[in-house]
Amino acid sequence: MTEYSPIDQPVTRETEVDGPEDAAPTSFASPEFAARYGVKPAMSRTRKITLGVVGLCVLGGVVGYIAWNQANPAVQATVVSFTTSTDSVTVTFEVDKPTDEMLECTLDAEDLQGNIVGSANVPVSAGRSKEDVQTTVNTTAAPNTVVVSSCVKG
Numbered sequence: 001m002t003e004y005s006p007i008d009q010p011v012t013r014e015t016e017v018d019g020p021e022d023a024a025p026t027s028f029a030s031p032e033f034a035a036r037y038g039v040k041p042a043m044s045r046t047r048k049i050t051l052g053v054v055g056l057c058v059l060g061g062v063v064g065y066i067a068w069n070q071a072n073p074a075v076q077a078t079v080v081s082f083t084t085s086t087d088s089v090t091v092t093f094e095v096d097k098p099t100d101e102m103l104e105c106t107l108d109a110e111d112l113q114g115n116i117v118g119s120a121n122v123p124v125s126a127g128r129s130k131e132d133v134q135t136t137v138n139t140t141a142a143p144n145t146v147v148v149s150s151c152v153k154g
Helices: 031-037 045-071
Strands: 076-084 088-096 103-110 116-124 130-138 145-153
Touching: 076 145, 088 103, 088 116, 088 145, 103 130, 116 130
Parallel strands: none
Antiparallel strands: 076 088, 088 130, 103 116, 103 145
């Protein structure tokens, strides 16, 4: 066996380069790592569940509010009847609205393929909550149906 002096000791692969052999590797979840670097602990399970339930309640409330407003609009307009000719259509429509509002409703006349062949903006006066309005819409082709596309404050 060959004897070496402490200076001439051969370098072996078994020698730890990173630190002493008895030191365990530190993971991000270990308390030593958190104490050294100030890492905050994760949220508790109760807090996660509470935040999830509160978030779902808020989301459900927003969806419910939007659905209610879409199902019950403040202004509703319905075509009651219409009579067509080759170049126009006479329309009677009913508007359900607040009494003090003046509106402007847009009527669209459509052909068999759904193309708009005529359009008219019709004022609806304030004073009554249910108003029946009759008007004539000029068209570029024979209309098949008439639709109230919108009613806005005017």
